[in-house]
Amino acid sequence: MAIVTQDPGLVQGCGCPVFVANESGQQKRLVLMLARILGGNVHDLENGVFIICKH
Amino acid sequence: MQSYGTVILAGIVAGFINRWVLLRYDYRHYPTYPHGHITHLALGFIAASLGAVAIPAITEPDWVAVTFLALAAQQFREIRDMERKTLSSLEEHKLITRGHDYIEGIARVFEMRNYLVILTALVTAGVAHLWGWQLALVAGPLMIYGTTKLMSGSTIGEIASIEPAEVSFDGALLKVADVPMMNVGLKAARDKIMSEALAVLIHPFDDEGRLTLQSPGQRMAIIHDVTSILGAKVDIGETELLPMARMHADKGYLALFIVPNEPDMDVLMEMIKRVPVLESARSSTLKSYWGRKAAD
Incomplete structure (x- = not known):
C-alpha cells in the first residue's frame, strides 16, 4: 500500500506511493500515520525501508 | 401393550430432553442467542414427535403415515443450511473469525443432533410400546447418555x-x-x-x-x-x-x-x-x- 524510506535509491520500479523521510524520527511517525490511515500492517525490511501492507 | 398416547408421550419427552441436553450453552459462544435456543428447541420437539409417532404408524400399520414421516425427516437437512448461513453472515464482522471449516463442522453437528433426537424418540417409544412405560424410563436416559457420548468427538x-x-x-x-x-x-x-x-x-x-x-x-x-x-x-x-x-x-x-x-x-x-x-x-x-x- 505504501513504502517509507530515507534513501529513495533503495526502492525502484514499484507501483505504490513512496514516501521519503528526512530522518529516523520522522520516518517512524510517517509509518505509524500511514498504517493507521490505510489500515495496514507495518513491516520493517531492516535496511531503512518500511512497507505498509494489507493482509 | 401401552396406549398410543403413552407411547408417543414417552418418545416425545425423551427426545425433547435429549435435544435440551445436547443444546448446551458453552464457552465457545454458540449458541448465545436466546432466539437460536428457541428455534433449536422447537425443531427438537418436532424431531422428537416424528420419532415418537413412527411407532404407532408402523404397528397400525399405516404406511401412508410412515411415508409422510420419512418425507418430514428430510426437512432437517435445512438446519445445516440455516446454521451455515447464520454463522457465515456473522463472520463478516468479526475481528477473529471462526473459519469456514469450523462453521461447516458446527452446522453438521446441529443437523445430526436432530437425527439423534429422532432415534432417541423412536427407541424410547418402541420400548414403551413393547415392554411398558416403566422400561421406557430406563431406555430414555440410556439413549440420551449414549447420544451425548456419540457426539463428543476428539480434541486437540x-x-x-x-x-x-x-x-x-x-x-x-x-x-x-x-x-x-x-x-x-x-x-x-x-x-x-x-x-x-x-x-x-x-x-x-x-x-x-x-x-x-x-x-x-x-x-x-x-x-x-x-x-x-x-x-x-x-x-x-x-x-x-x-x-x-x-x-x-x-x-x-x-x-x-x-x-x-x-x-x-x-x-x-x-x-x-x-x-x-x-x-x-x-x-x-x-x-x-x-x-x-x-x-x-
Missing part, C-alpha cells in the same frame, strides 16, 4: 501436547521458540508483544496429528476458541497484534502466539486442549495402504 488434547514457549524478536522478525511468525515493523507493537504476549508450542503425537494441525481451518478454530475466553488486543485496522499460528515445516509442531486481555498461561493451554478436532481437518490418510507406504 488427544492428538497433541502443549507447552509454553518464549517470544523473541530477531530484528523485526517475531519468533516463537524457533518458528518465524511475522515481521512487525512498529517498535510500539514489538514492545507490547514482548511484554504482554503469550506463546505455546503444540507438539502432535504422530504424523496424523501433524496433518490435522497443518490445516488452516483447524488453526483458525484453535485461535477462535482461545480468544473467545482470553480475548485479544486487536482492533479494526490495527492488526499487528492479531493472534497467529504457524507450523515449523521440518519439525512438525505448531507455534501459537496471542496478546490476550486476560494473560493466563494455564487457561490458554487448557483451552487449546479442549478445541475440537474438526471433521474436515481430521486426517486418516496415513492409515490407508499408500499412506502407510509413504510414512514408512
Whole structure:
C-alpha cells in the first residue's frame, strides 16, 4: 500500500506511493500515520525501508 | 401393550430432553442467542414427535403415515443450511473469525443432533410400546447418555501436547521458540508483544496429528476458541497484534502466539486442549495402504 524510506535509491520500479523521510524520527511517525490511515500492517525490511501492507 | 398416547408421550419427552441436553450453552459462544435456543428447541420437539409417532404408524400399520414421516425427516437437512448461513453472515464482522471449516463442522453437528433426537424418540417409544412405560424410563436416559457420548468427538488434547514457549524478536522478525511468525515493523507493537504476549508450542503425537494441525481451518478454530475466553488486543485496522499460528515445516509442531486481555498461561493451554478436532481437518490418510507406504 505504501513504502517509507530515507534513501529513495533503495526502492525502484514499484507501483505504490513512496514516501521519503528526512530522518529516523520522522520516518517512524510517517509509518505509524500511514498504517493507521490505510489500515495496514507495518513491516520493517531492516535496511531503512518500511512497507505498509494489507493482509 | 401401552396406549398410543403413552407411547408417543414417552418418545416425545425423551427426545425433547435429549435435544435440551445436547443444546448446551458453552464457552465457545454458540449458541448465545436466546432466539437460536428457541428455534433449536422447537425443531427438537418436532424431531422428537416424528420419532415418537413412527411407532404407532408402523404397528397400525399405516404406511401412508410412515411415508409422510420419512418425507418430514428430510426437512432437517435445512438446519445445516440455516446454521451455515447464520454463522457465515456473522463472520463478516468479526475481528477473529471462526473459519469456514469450523462453521461447516458446527452446522453438521446441529443437523445430526436432530437425527439423534429422532432415534432417541423412536427407541424410547418402541420400548414403551413393547415392554411398558416403566422400561421406557430406563431406555430414555440410556439413549440420551449414549447420544451425548456419540457426539463428543476428539480434541486437540488427544492428538497433541502443549507447552509454553518464549517470544523473541530477531530484528523485526517475531519468533516463537524457533518458528518465524511475522515481521512487525512498529517498535510500539514489538514492545507490547514482548511484554504482554503469550506463546505455546503444540507438539502432535504422530504424523496424523501433524496433518490435522497443518490445516488452516483447524488453526483458525484453535485461535477462535482461545480468544473467545482470553480475548485479544486487536482492533479494526490495527492488526499487528492479531493472534497467529504457524507450523515449523521440518519439525512438525505448531507455534501459537496471542496478546490476550486476560494473560493466563494455564487457561490458554487448557483451552487449546479442549478445541475440537474438526471433521474436515481430521486426517486418516496415513492409515490407508499408500499412506502407510509413504510414512514408512
